Amino acid sequence: NKRMKGVMVVRPFIYGSHSAQVTKRDTPADPSHTHKWTVYVRGLHNEDISYMIKKVQFKLHDSFASPVRIIESHPFEVTETGWGEFEIEIQITFHENLKQFTLYHFLALYHKDNPDSQSKKAVIAESYDEAIFNEPTEDMFKTLEKH
Numbered sequence: 001n002k003r004m005k006g007v008m009v010v011r012p013f014i015y016g017s018h019s020a021q022v023t024k025r026d027t028p029a030d031p032s033h034t035h036k037w038t039v040y041v042r043g044l045h046n047e048d049i050s051y052m053i054k055k056v057q058f059k060l061h062d063s064f065a066s067p068v069r070i071i072e073s074h075p076f077e078v079t080e081t082g083w084g085e086f087e088i089e090i091q092i093t094f095h096e097n098l099k100q101f102t103l104y105h106f107l108a109l110y111h112k113d114n115p116d117s118q119s120k121k122a123v124i125a126e127s128y129d130e131a132i133f134n135e136p137t138e139d140m141f142k143t144l145e146k147h
């Protein structure tokens with residue numbers, strides 16, 4: 001499985017969270033839980049990116065039961081209910097070539113401007129990043145070219 005000398009492939013991805021107030025249907029385990037949220041790593045158009053990502057580890061706040069969540073298939077996301085905002089450490093393991101990637105995402109539950117009037121709307125916080133495959137193997141190169 002030879003490496004492609006002088007070749008670099010760049011693939012974009014998105015990481016972030018969305019959050020909304022809990023509804024009656026969510027029935028959170030704990031009455032102090034005011035919000036339901038999802039943190040995720042995804043493709044630009046929500047496509048399955050498991051061809052390049054092997055696993056994602058989300059490290060939640062220590063107040064959560066088993067705060068380290070490891071997701072090894074699409075979709076790479078964790079949904080929870082809770083009451084507070086905190087920083088989530090996201091560690092991405094790619095299939096080959098790349099060192100482990102560590103990102104930090106702030107889980108926002110409240111709208112910064114005008115928290116009251118918009119409180120019913122979902123809060124979305126997203127960032128863009130790129131995976132860089134430097135001199136991938138021929139197999140990985142073929143896989144990347146297909147996507």
Ligand code: SLL
Binds near residue numbers: 030061063082083085
């Ligand atoms: C702080 N920002 O700095 C806060 C931490 C933690 C939020 C917020 C736990 C939910 C559960 C939850 O929502 N924690 O009990 O499962 O102190």
